[in-house]
Amino acid sequence: MTTRTIDLRSLGRATLARQGLLERRPGAVEPVVAAVLGLQSQLPDAPYLALAARLDGFDFAHLTGALNEHTVVRSTLMRGTLHLVTADDFRWLRPTVQPAIERVFRSGFTKRLGGADVEAVLTAADELLAERALTHADLKAALGERFGHDDPAALAYTVQYRRMLVHMPPAGQWARGGRVYARPADNVIGTLSSADPVELIRRHLRAFGPATARDVQAWSGLSGLDDIAAQMSDEVEWFDGPDGQRLLDLSGLARPDADVPAPVRLLPEFDSLLLAHHDRRRVMTDEVRARVCVGSAVAATVLVDGVVDGIWTWARRRGGIEVRPLRRWSKAVRACVEAEGARLLELAGTPQYDLTIGEPD
Incomplete structure (x- = not known):
């Protein structure tokens, strides 16, 4: 197996190209959101600013329309944080990163739940959410009353992390604050798929590569991806990177020359470019x-x-x-x-x- 070397500047240019930050991409919102594998959305305005940096001919109304049509959805995803992704990607991506989301949940809420019957809480929440979209405050009040728990907020967070919910518009839209209503994802976008960690690695490489397995883990919040990456030898090529790192990339993907000009861009808070790698020195x-x-x-x-x-x-x-x-x-x-x-x-x-x-x- 032939291994080539790659330096930080070349890594940076490759990732910038895949993120649409060397040249803005033409076309509609959904293909670009898919190509960059989601947009950070802890701050509702951030995805609009992220697309402005990446999408040629972008109009804020285009993303608002995609959210209204549910072709793009907002939910808890990578690292247990809020992202916008296409509905098609959510169907496989949320089940794939669910173990990481549940780990975030356990670290933050196990003690707060005490002896609560989590399955009973989830069943009750399912019944409530089947009737209508609910806010965190709605769930907190209803579950707190039903179970008489000392920490009803912990019950509501149990639902947020353990059930696959999506936020309903206008949540996640430009300059729109207020209460955030959520519904089960399968009620909004249809049946979800099975977890697919191999596809996760492929898509991370297409959006942010070349990368190490540790980079994919840092971005997704998942662990144990080294062995999965090692089994992808028939579709990847390997590079020796800075400080002895071993990076992989999908075979056949373009990697621009290190001297390709990179234009000035303004990126929002929490932009995915800055959070997609364990070693962020390429940017x-x-x-x-x-x-x-x-x-x-x-x-x-x-x-x-x-x-x-x-x-x-x-x-x-x-x-x-x-x-x-x-x-x-x-x-x-x-x-x-x-x-x-x-x-x-x-x-x-x-x-x-x-x-x-x-x-x-």
Whole structure:
């Protein structure tokens, strides 16, 4: 078996290309959401900003329409966090990552549940959700009353993590807050599929590769993928990467030259590009990572030449975008950042607002 070498810059260019961040993809929302294997959605506005960076001709109404039609759905997925994925991908992806979601549940709620009969709680929730969509508060109140538990919120979270629910619109839509209603996924998008960890690895490589099995595990929250990856020898090729890492990629996938230009892009908070690998140095140094990923937060970032080189915020109260470079930028880079910001403000329907670029720390 022939093994080639690959460096960080080449890894970065490959991932950027697959994420539509070297060149925006044409077409509809659903194929792009599928190609990038979902969008982080802890913050409801973030997927709109993520698609603005990746999709040519994007209009915020396109994603809102996809959510209304349930061709794209919002749910708890990778690492037990909220994502938007296509309905087709949800059918196999949620069953595949369910073990990781249940591990998150056990670590956070086992003690809080005490001696509660979890199966009885889930059965009761199934009966309630069969009648109508419910909020977390609805479940908390109904289950707390029925079971007389000291921590009714833990009962509601049991349903959130153990049952495969999707959020109902307008949850997950641009500038729409308020209560989040959920229903069982099979009532909304039809029958779900079986878990498919091999497909998980394939799709991660198509969206974020080349990668190590540890990268796929860090992104998905699953464990034990090394053995599965090792069994895919007939469809992958291997690379020797930085620090002796062994990376795999699907055979035949394009990997751009390391010197291919990478345009400036503005990415939202928690963007999947920054969370898809255990070793994130292909898109940000460890020093930059310490400034971008603080506690459980992941800042909105500016990509310059394919790596994180700035942080930005949407200053809603004052209006506009505020950018903080992580180093001093040339006039050409500043002009590209201003153009990207103006495009984003136009898409959001706020072209009257300004983008301001501060000085690096």
